[in-house]
Amino acid sequence: MKIYWKYLLIVGFSALSACQKFLDVQPRDAVSDELTIVDKTSANTALRGVYRKLAADSYYGTLFQTFGYLPGDNVQWTGSQSVIQQFITHKINADNGNLQSVWTAIYATINAANHVITKVPLVQDATFSAADRKQIIGEAYFIRALCYFDLARTWGNVQITLTPTLSASDKSDLKNSTQAQVYTQVLTDLNAADSLLLPPASPNPVRANQQTAWALKARYYLYQKDYVQAANYAGKVLADKKTYSLLHPYSAFFTPASTLATKESVFELSYSATYTNGHRNSWQPPVNSGTRQWAPSDAFIALVNDPLIGGNRNALVAKTSAGLWYGNLYYRSSPSVDPSYVIRIAELYLIRAEALAQQNKLDDAREDLNAIRERAGLLPNTATDKEALLLAIENETRIEFALEPHRWFDLARTDRAGAVLNVTDKRLYLFPIPANEIVLSNHLLKQNPGYDE
Template sequence: MRTKFLYLFYIVLFTSCSSFLEVDPKSSLSGEGIIKDETSANAAISGVYDALRSYYSVDYQSIAYLSGDNVQWTGSQSQVQEFINNKVNPENSTISSTWNGIYRTINRANNVINALVNYEGDGISAAVKDNVLGQAYAIRGLAYFDLVRVWGGVPLITEPTEKVGDNIGIERSTVAQTYQQVIDDLNLAEDLLPSATDRFAFTKKTVWALKARYHLYQKNWEGARDYAKLLIDDQSNYELIAPYYSFFKNNVTGTKESVFELFYSANEANPHRAQWQPQTNGGTRQWAPSEELIALLTNASTAGARSQLIARDNQNRWYGDLYYRSTGADPTYVIRIAEVYLIRAEAYAELEEYNLAVDDLNKVRERTSLADKSYTTNQADLLLWIEDERRLEFAFEAHRWFDLVRTGRAQQVLGITESFRLLLPIPYSQILADPALKQNPDYSS
């Protein structure tokens, strides 16, 4: 009961208002001095995970899904349609809530980091202190990674926001500086965290997977390959479980497929299900598979067992069935071992180690009952094979839009004529709040 009370207290303490520039009066106390023992330290990091779950539940996923070509919008809100059209306005409420949610997560992480770095008591063992501190650094690193993928360079806030105006006047960092913050945080986390396997909390292994993804985005192919190898070689803890749908069907969570997933429950439900499921199942089906994706997932030669990702309702309409649990307890899959294999495959392809790339690609295909690809020395073809595999493997996970942007193919594939649309606009409310915060080029605000 005491832990639950402390957790709720930290939710109030670390919550900020409508802008990351603003602070709820209830959270104006410094994080320093709030963490006094192991119970309060664990409660505090639970509050950081709560914020991470919040922005991964719908907002961030909306951007990733709807900006790509796997998902269509069946609702009527014009602001959501902006993502489908790849013409998002600065006044869009989804980008505002996503920005606020990510910075809320960062602020909670900053509070934990500040408290533990300055902790001088004897109520927390060195192992617990390092573990909680490492998790806070890892979550902050992931949060900045998510920010830079959407907006490019952003303000780097690494101290707790304690009062209104604390962060006004902090200019945007460059893309390179923001990515440097990401890797700095991941390096700190890697040094502090234990080498354990935990599919619901950050450990050193989770950081390795994030580093593999980070290096892929940075086109550091050797780094992507080497960090991916650390996970792939740990076959007693991580594997491509078969058939494909075994990682999500029958209400399972935390399978060996999962490197890191976000846990939800009936009391803290994941609203994903309501977006995907049809009305007959208690949802709205406002997110639905695109016609192009349906064609791919109903073709045995391209989908294999991934056809289980979609189903038909009583009106013969297709809907996404990755998130289906009536309690709303579906996890959000942040990193799966399939991604790690495909990261290494892409790295091998870029390093011209073509046979090794095809081997990794085929491991993912074999588990979903697809025929192997033949060995090739045509790098362009091989990279497209990997792109196609990622599209279907993560059809309803937050990858497609970001994959097309990072590979420079978004304009060609999605028909985007204005290159500035590859970064979304800074929310207009943030521009109004701080004159030092400059809008991305060619947006109106």
């Protein structure tokens, strides 16, 4: 792990572009650690660096998102590289390069957040108000919580580090924590963020606020099968109609090209001409100057184009004059500034619907489900028993978030991957720890069951 931790030593100072001035400041890319966070200005610069790492190509920019949709059934790979095909066939090798890239990117983000969480409280600056200080620290806690949540649902038994990396070897003796321990850390960080952040004064989904923390808590509790709390926290966000709402029709949250940071988004990551979103290139066909490396599957194309299932969500796909179907969620060009959608308000409706259905509150669950269906131009669902309603929610979620990183994680957490994808070995619900990390840790870091070291 020496190479890996050495990589994390420098806190990146890259600006996350957005309409807010906070995110428009140009970065300093190589600042020695002892000078990184010494006043209000450098604290804000450091926080921008955390967001930039979260939005990087290997994290929410592109690669981590593929972990959520490639192992599912909505997306197909049009190439031949085995590094990608392994995710589709659920035969992932521990030496998979994308596995390593995402692992490193997430821990780089954690390390950047650790610098902010550790150092900002110590800053002596008369211009640095207590409110501004709390906001910066709270955002760093939220991002760290999201990182550990993604580690927990992807790998489960990972390392927990809560302090900045100060040397190439100071974290080399870290062993695995259990998945339960990692999820506990997620909740600890979310509670910290909740206590420090304020509700949004106006819609601004490119920066975390208290309700962003509530939204991730709702997702967290759903994964933990705490359906009372999942419904509670989803409801707290949904109650704020001033800040968040479903946009009509479905495509309104991502079209036209000038549409950015809408009330549909609870949390998204934005890009600029300086820092573009590479995801567009992988979805668009050559005729649109893309590579179309991922494309909607035949099964999904049939579903989304069925007016009784997809409704107006068929805006997610388009077809070239040569008959090639492609995904159209990411489409902006010159430059490619599509946002990465992390949490949308539609997810909160479906989280609450599932949580209420699990509590046998079927009428209330159906109401939330039908809010999503009505926005898609569909007739209300009329399921009257719990299992039928849960299946309807699963199917609705599949279409609603088809090109976003949900499908695989949803099927794994609900233990439905066997029935839907024929992944009957539950050990494969977690991915293998990158082989290089195990070797460099002198095997203190143990491989997940079901995979060879």
